[in-house]
Amino acid sequence: MSNLNIQITLSEKKKDKLPTDQLVFGTTFTDHMFIADYIEGKGWHNHRVVPYAPITLEPSATIFHYGQTIFEGMKAYLSEDGVVRLFRPDQNMKRMNHSADRLSMPQIDENHALEALVELIKVDKEWIPKDPGTSLYIRPFMIATEPHLGVSASKSYTYMIIMSPVGSYYEEGIHPVKILVESEYVRAVAGGTGNAKTAGNYASSLKAQEVADREGYSQVLWLDGIERKYIEEVGSMNVFFKIDGEVVTPALNGSILDGITRKSIIDLLKHWSVPVVERRVSIDEIREAHRTGKLDEAFGTGTAAVISPIGEFRYQGELFYVNNGETGELSAKLYDALTGIQKGTQEDPFGWVVELNKK
Incomplete structure (x- = not known):
């Protein structure tokens, strides 16, 4: 302009x-x-x-x-x-x-x-x-x-x-949500519009969300549109997993939105010296991490909720719980840190915040 x-x-x-x-x-x-x-x-x-x-x-x-x-x-x-x-x-x-x-x-x-x-x-x-x-x-x-x-x-x-x-996204504090792993519909494919913020991406997600609602789940976990095995996003949020002490999030691949909260979480984790990696993550890896007791935490990230802890997944009829269905320590710490920076109650070491009317 x-x-x-x-x-x-x-x-x-x-x-x-x-x-x-x-x-x-x-x-x-x-x-x-x-x-x-x-x-x-x-x-x-x-x-x-x-x-x-x-x-x-x-x-x-x-x-x-x-x-x-x-x-x-x-x-x-x-x-x-x-x-x-x-x-x-x-x-x-x-x-x-x-x-x-x-x-x-x-x-x-x-x-x-x-x-x-x-x-x-x-x-x-x-x-x-x-x-x-x-x-x-x-x-x-x-x-x-x-x-x-x-x-x-x-x-x-x-x-x-x-x-x-x-108002506050969480009226009584952040709490874990239940997620249905989507195996029929796909959100986007590489080369499409998945990494753009455009209305069609959200319109195409509504059918799967209706199914999740009927089944009593808050959101769907999207898998890739080619092999139907690699995790992409959760609902309209980016998604993170803490596996055996390391935080993992799906790498940007052309069909995943480059979330601003996502990149901020990655920067915060690096600032705290918490191991964090961006790579392909399969649903089978998450299921195996749960089976072996190594799936410590899972959470979505986005503008509305900032951090949305995940307490339960359902995949092909199988249930697996995360951290006994409770908010994890790292999820809570990230939420407090990011909202504190946004509100000005915590130090902003990255220069992320723009103050409009400070005297």
């Missing part, structure tokens, strides 16, 4: 804010949103902060028919001293451009995108909840808007940012 000049139109009527304990993830939105438009040959223009409201698109808009859309997920945190913090926002914008390239969409100027985000947060700062575990969830996204029925990249796009106050 070039020639950034943000026009601000404030809402004439503010929305009522729900108490923190009534917030449901992704259902309450702030008073304003950011919008910018793109036309081939003109580039990004008409940058504006406007009241949150429905948008109008042609029924023939490319997004509806050919699925050209990408998005990001990030959070803003308000500490007790009133400082607003963002966690590695540069990585979100970098990944957005990676996704845009894969979907044949225009690149954004990452610095200008951050500038727009900061401006929007300033306008709606009062929406950031203060209670422990709470935050302001931020959703930047881009959609193809050209009114054209033809399988080709759109010539026009809209980039938007909307924001939603969210």
Whole structure:
């Protein structure tokens, strides 16, 4: 986005804010949103902060028919001293451009995108909840808007940012979840769009999630789409295993999303001198580690939950439990460290946090 000049139109009527304990993830939105438009040959223009409201698109808009859309997920945190913090926002914008390239969409100027985000947060700062575990969830996204029925990249796009106050992901502290290993459906394959953050990846995951829900499981563990034996992600999160003292996570292979929480966990473990390796991990290896008593912990990582401990797997009718179904020591330590850095209650030795209004 070039020639950034943000026009601000404030809402004439503010929305009522729900108490923190009534917030449901992704259902309450702030008073304003950011919008910018793109036309081939003109580039990004008409940058504006406007009241949150429905948008109008042609029924023939490319997004509806050919699925050209990408998005990001990030959070803003308000500490007790009133400082607003963002966690590695540069990585979100970098990944957005990676996704845009894969979907044949225009690149954004990452610095200008951050500038727009900061401006929007300033306008709606009062929406950031203060209670422990709470935050302001931020959703930047881009959609193809050209009114054209033809399988080709759109010539026009809209980039938007909307924001939603969210309560604590774990109301009573982090607790392990039950995971169903998926053996019929696949999430993505190398060469596809699995390493881009695009809507189709999530739409294709819904059927397997319905099955997991019916069986009483929180999420599915995805296996690779070729051999159906190598672990990729858990639900919409990256996944880690602690096996005989070493932490292992599936290596990025073109079908696994390069999670920002994932890379932060890896850096934290290295900082603590905890052995951590990225490589192929088969479900048979995990089953054998459980059988021999070497599967110490397992957990998912992502923006929403940060750390989601896994207490049980079911694979081909076989159950195997992790750490007696309890949250592991390392999982809890990682959760406390990362949320502490995000909130500003713990030291940030990596320079990950961007403070927006510190005096």
